[in-house]
Ligand SMILES: CC(C)[C@H](C(=O)O)[C@@H](O)C(=O)O
């Protein structure tokens with residue numbers, strides 16, 4: 001009998017065209033190559049310069065997300081670009097896709113949206129695949145039991161030309177999340193808690209497999225939130241073994257197999273789990289019952305604190321600098337800190353359930369006077385579903401802006417940015433200095449905490465808002 005293998009081993013072995021040697025990386029076959037307008041132009045330019053074609057256009061899927069404005073269209077129904085560069089980048093991807101025969105979810109598509117939202121939504125992301133994209137949050141797709149990771153622009157060119165990628169074999173890290181998440185906590189709180197425990201380099205060189213009862217209990221949207229932020233713990237990728245939750249999500253989606261092919265696929269996917277006795281390079285145990293509503297207080301996603309706990313004292317020069325930048329005082333909790341802007345969106349938390357979580361807090365309430373709130377759905381499909389449920393009305397009635405899909409304020413694109421010194425409570429994944437605008441300060445949070453903070457005008461636990469009302 002062959003030795004027990006982890007889920008990662010199975011995915012790796014199944015796609016290895018050539019095994020790595022001590023001197024050379026391995027060659028991996030790539031099942032799905034996602035592309036967007038920011039990291040693809042040079043790769044296509046390289047193809048043209050070398051007179052190469054795209055090896056598998058049918059395994060390549062493009063979308064517009066980073067450079068597309070999320071403001072309303074003009075009177076002629078056209079997008080209003082924030083800059084000529086943004087418009088040119090979009091035009092370039094449109095041209096490249098047309099020339100090389102690649103499917104593009106462009107302006108006229110019903111499935112336009114953030115690349116890590118539309119892949120799963122279309123059923124293009126499926127268990128057992130290798131998926132790459134010139135984008136670090138490609139780890140999101142690992143929630144389906146796919147080996148998915150970000151690559152650089154040069155590699156985008158390699159994959160376009162060959163459908164293969166040079167890769168050295170990463171190590172494996174099992175994160176067992178035992179028990180169950182307490183009421184009032186979310187997948188975002190869980191992943192912030194995990195990064196707080198293992199640190200921003202805790203996953204470096206590893207592919208994380210999230211396991212355990214608390215992970216099995218998550219919906220697909222919640223699993224995506226967790227895998228999305230694997231990269232913020234330094235990991236190469238995040239993985240969750242597929243199960244009935246995965247199949248229920250995928251069934252009937254546009255690119256999912258149909259009929260007999262579906263049954264065959266599910267039978268194959270059922271084998272995609274780590275064998276009993278398989279060994280990982282490292283293992284970490286997390287007790288889900290310890291997770292509380294959690295936010296970041298510093299300038300990287302590992303500087304996290306529970307809302308009801310005090311910000312820890314700085315132990316390094318770097319930490320002190322982060323506290324100064326954030327204007328945060330050690331020894332006190334973050335609750336009560338004044339908020340200027342709230343952003344609900346990004347590939348971490350812009351799916352329907354995230355919008356519902358935010359709307360549940362906002363329903364019948366108004367934003368605090370000085371707070372600006374942007375709600376940016378992850379895709380056009382999500383926008384439409386949310387509108388069907390009347391969520392847009394909840395946001396608008398509260399005083400929030402309801403936008404077109406895109407990356408938006410996650411990365412301060414297209415004029416969606418905060419002013420110097422402003423404090424943003426954001427459902428995105430990165431809180432680096434200036435990420436949401438020069439001098440802007442970012443507190444990463446769940447959609448519920450973000451919405452509660454918008455209502456209170458200061459960082460707030462949604463539970464305290466609800467209790468206030470009950471009292
Ligand atoms: C623009 C892109 C290269 C970048 C990434 O790789 O992650 C962006 O999506 C981000 O979130 O910072």
Ligand code: SF4
Pocket residue numbers: 065066114135137346347348406407410411428429
């Ligand atoms: S939403 Fe943010 S993190 Fe996600 S791909 Fe866009 S810019 Fe990157």
